[in-house]
Amino acid sequence: MKIATWNVNSLKVRLPHVLDWLAAEQPDALGLQELKCEDKAFPLAEIEAAGYEAVFNGQKTYNGVAILTRTKASAVARDIPGFADEQRRVIAATVGDVRLVCGYFPNGQAVGSEKFAYKLDWLAALTAWLQDELAQHPRLILAGDFNIAPEDRDAHPDWKETIHVSPPERDAFRALTALGLTDAFRLFEQPEQAYSWWDYRMGAFRRNFGLRIDHLLVSAALVPVCRACRVDKAPRKLERPSDHAPVVLELDA
């Protein structure tokens, strides 16, 4: 089984990249973030023509998440139950015998800002909800754009901003792993300075000035069947790329 996550920064603009990538990689499931499109504008026909089913939770201009699957997903859930939020950031579905939760975590803008407080509130609500989800679905993957670089090695040494690397954000990440979730990327040997996002500006990709903020966390039941996890930088090298690269997890399941 192959499961991937990718912040596409506008599904409309990135649709050709997504279709090419599906054809090349043939994942069983692909979680997408930052669709920036309403549900009525979701390019369902094109995705179905590529041999995929899709469930989505979109809104105008901002946010928006989707799960694409080769076989029909079931038990689709949207948003965090009990957390009042206009922003469409979560979709979950059962794919085969795996529960896949796809999230676009808040950016947070700057430590101490109003958006930062929202980020921490959102993370607390997600964590509380996931505890219940894990109880119901022992085989669970939390995938998405976390907007958190969990350790120092996940940020370029010259990263000067505190957002994405601050102690409260990293504490929130650890609260998620404390539920019994494991960062699948770190189950395997990885290149030095492996990142999943690079700013469009200042030649950041060329200089590998990036952050690893896109993650797949797996529940304890899935750790033994993880086979490989990697960042696929190829789509970041195309014309008009997303600023994020897909992260791919392969499992013996």
Place this chain on the structure above:
DNA sequence: ATGCCGCTTTGAAAGCGA
């Protein structure tokens, strides 16, 4: 340094992302 890039909404310029 934070203007830089890119996307979106509107209708040339501003907000936002990370």
